[in-house]
Amino acid sequence: DGGITQSPKYLFRKEGQNVTLSCEQNLNHDAMYWYRQDPGQGLRLIYYSQIVNDFQKGDIAEGYSVSREKKESFPLTVTSAQKNPTAFYLCASSLQGQNTEAFFGQGTRLTVV
């Protein structure tokens, strides 16, 4: 089946450790996005990529890093510099960067203890 897959669904890490969240899509989409979701707030854009080997910072990029070495994959690393990393992380992809439907994964809930 075509779709966008995030793994793992739940992730626990100790404070001060880096952690990488996986996002894979087989929709042949050029654009991919990472959002953070906190209770009572909308989805906030962390990073986005419109083409392989290129990505841009979103509104809350500090403490995060990404790579886009393959069209299908857009992993997100939450570094120890992120002050409040516990959140629900959503990955999305779209056919183009503008004015097209974004398809979301099922999310990864990260808890830092």
Added chain:
Amino acid sequence: GENVEQHPSTLSVQEGDSAVIKCTYSDSASNYFPWYKQELGKGPQLIIDIRSNVGEKKDQRIAVTLNKTAKHFSLHITETQPEDSAVYFCAGGGNKLVFGAGTILRVKS
């Protein structure tokens, strides 16, 4: 940049009644306005979208209206059912989407 505000934050309706969620946006250059439904523990799913060259769009029980002059757009759900209970997000933008804070809709049976 774009700023999207969404109201209300929570909405409770009786099964069979209508529900309306409203959003305003700030960037007059925005031209794409999707609505997403998110069920508990899942990612958001697109339910309807509208582009700036259209004032209204309908899909069965769901409709969206757009007023570009006033910079607001609304989601209308008629004949609500318990399975409509979820969090609904509006979004607006051009190159990248900016999301509203979400509306928790509860349909009471």
